[in-house]
Amino acid sequence: MTATTPVTVSVNGEPRRIPAGLTLDRLVATLTSAPAGVAAALNESVVPRGQWPATPLGEGDRVEVLTAVQGG
Amino acid sequence: MPGSRAVHDGPGPAADPFTIAGTTFASRLIMGTGGAPSLEVLERSLLASGTELTTVAMRRVDPGVKGSVLGVLARNGIQVLPNTAGCFTAGEAVLTAKLAREALGTNWVKLEVVADERTLLPDPVGLLDAAEALVDDGFVVLPYTNDDPVLARRLEEVGCAAVMPLGSPIGSGLGIRNPHNFQLIVEQAGVPVILDAGAGTASDATLAMELGCAAVMLASAVTRAQEPVLMAGAMRHAVAAGRLARLAGRIPRRHHAEASSPTAGQAALDPERPAFPAG
Numbered sequence: 001m002t003a004t005t006p007v008t009v010s011v012n013g014e015p016r017r018i019p020a021g022l023t024l025d026r027l028v029a030t031l032t033s034a035p036a037g038v039a040a041a042l043n044e045s046v047v048p049r050g051q052w053p054a055t056p057l058g059e060g061d062r063v064e065v066l067t068a069v070q071g072g
Numbered sequence: 073m074p075g076s077r078a079v080h081d082g083p084g085p086a087a088d089p090f091t092i093a094g095t096t097f098a099s100r101l102i103m104g105t106g107g108a109p110s111l112e113v114l115e116r117s118l119l120a121s122g123t124e125l126t127t128v129a130m131r132r133v134d135p136g137v138k139g140s141v142l143g144v145l146a147r148n149g150i151q152v153l154p155n156t157a158g159c160f161t162a163g164e165a166v167l168t169a170k171l172a173r174e175a176l177g178t179n180w181v182k183l184e185v186v187a188d189e190r191t192l193l194p195d196p197v198g199l200l201d202a203a204e205a206l207v208d209d210g211f212v213v214l215p216y217t218n219d220d221p222v223l224a225r226r227l228e229e230v231g232c233a234a235v236m237p238l239g240s241p242i243g244s245g246l247g248i249r250n251p252h253n254f255q256l257i258v259e260q261a262g263v264p265v266i267l268d269a270g271a272g273t274a275s276d277a278t279l280a281m282e283l284g285c286a287a288v289m290l291a292s293a294v295t296r297a298q299e300p301v302l303m304a305g306a307m308r309h310a311v312a313a314g315r316l317a318r319l320a321g322r323i324p325r326r327h328h329a330e331a332s333s334p335t336a337g338q339a340a341l342d343p344e345r346p347a348f349p350a351g
Contacts, residue, residue, distance in 0.1 A: 012132040012133065013132070031133045031135055032133045032135060034133075034140075036175075036177075037140065037142050037175055037176065038133060038175055039130075039171040039172070039174035039175035040171075041167065041171055044167060046167070046170045046171055046174050048174060049174065064132065064171075065132065065133045066130045066131060066132060066133065066168075066171050066175060067130070067131070067132075067133050067140070067142075067175060068128040068129070068130060068131075068140070068141060068142050068152065068154060068172070068175065068176060069128065069129050069130075069131045069137075069141060070105040070106050070107075070108060070111075070114065070128065070129070070141045071104065071105060071106040071127065071128055071129020071131070071155060071157050072104035072105065072106055072127030072128065072129055072153075072155040072157055072182060072291055
């Protein structure tokens, strides 16, 4: 396995170094193991859960991973 | 008297359904979940309130948080209503609604587009833009709006499933500051009108229903009460009482008294006799 060059992405507002091409499902798994109730936006667009494994991340990407909390 | 009954005994829940976008609820109290001291108190409060529809906010995943409001709602059969709290632009609100739909599997959204942190008042322009975009995208949109009859009409015209005017600013507990506007909104509305924000205690919820609101939405009044579970029960009864009073039709207000005992048949007594105090 060839080493990939790390890239910097923003994950919920925090900069993070990840291997280039890491897919969104792998990234979300580092934040939560919840099987449902979670949604992700990549650069201000919703990425449906089913497409996470096919969504590689690159330099400068902004990822927001949200869930429901007490509110309203 | 045995066998006697009122002409109308009043509707039970089945006879007086509250419907939003084809979904019928027995409870006319929509609860929020913000401000509760713990998930345990929240759950007991929701159960005491009898609510069947309850809001949540969408926020960043926090790996350190244990327990979830979603679990509380799911195990009690309460429909989740995501909000867009914290959004200041139509764009933020639309994206948040789409993320909520993806995360929670519901196309319902309580739409909030607020103007500033200090007042949390709705931004009417952004609100209407976001409402129209979300309706076009297939959402059931319940907008948190100003108590403005014209804006309420515009929101209904773009396809909102209800309108949710504020009684007073969020969390203020100032009640309904402009009851007349609520009457105007209710008179013209073809969709449910739901008091949203401002209720401080039970009488505020009752007044909303007496004014013709189809339902009441509240959170802080319960979750920040000294005894949230007690207040939740109070709100349940307050909403039901106000609804019954609305259906019953109140008496007109009068400047002077109107006797409720008959004048006919009254005895002609000498006002001076017997002497008072009687000996």
